[in-house]
Amino acid sequence: MEIIRSREFTANKAWGAKDIANMNGVTTRLHWTDKPYIWHVNDGEEVFAVLHGVVNMFYKQNGEVNSIILNAGDIFFASVGTEHVAHPQGEARILVIEREGSI
Incomplete structure (x- = not known):
């Protein structure tokens, strides 16, 4: 058990x-960022939930x-083949659920 x-x-x-x-084989990761990511297509589906900040x-x-x-509380679902890139507006904390090893 862990509280985060x-x-x-x-x-x-x-x-x-x-x-x-x-x-x-499905990972759940908490990301912190203050810079844009890169355009990409995941190896499978992705759930992208903003926990804090604006993206x-x-x-x-x-x-x-x-x-x-x-905004915080919003969720973006990238289906297979969805090309996307996240640009945070200042600091953001994001929960990402995706296939292990995906970009």
Whole structure:
């Protein structure tokens, strides 16, 4: 058992993570960041939940770039093949659930 105070979590670099669980090849990780990630497509599906902060999530749909502002409590689900990139607005803490080894 472990209690994690997500608002207190920091990392020594952007997108640094605390591994919380690996359940049969599906990982749950807490990320801290203050910088954008890179455009990517995950190896499987991804659940991206903003716990603290604001994130501008860019994603491609039908060849067009779209974006949505995600606030604390908002969840972005990237289905298989969804190209996306997260741009935090200041510091953000994000819970990511995805297949082990995914980008």
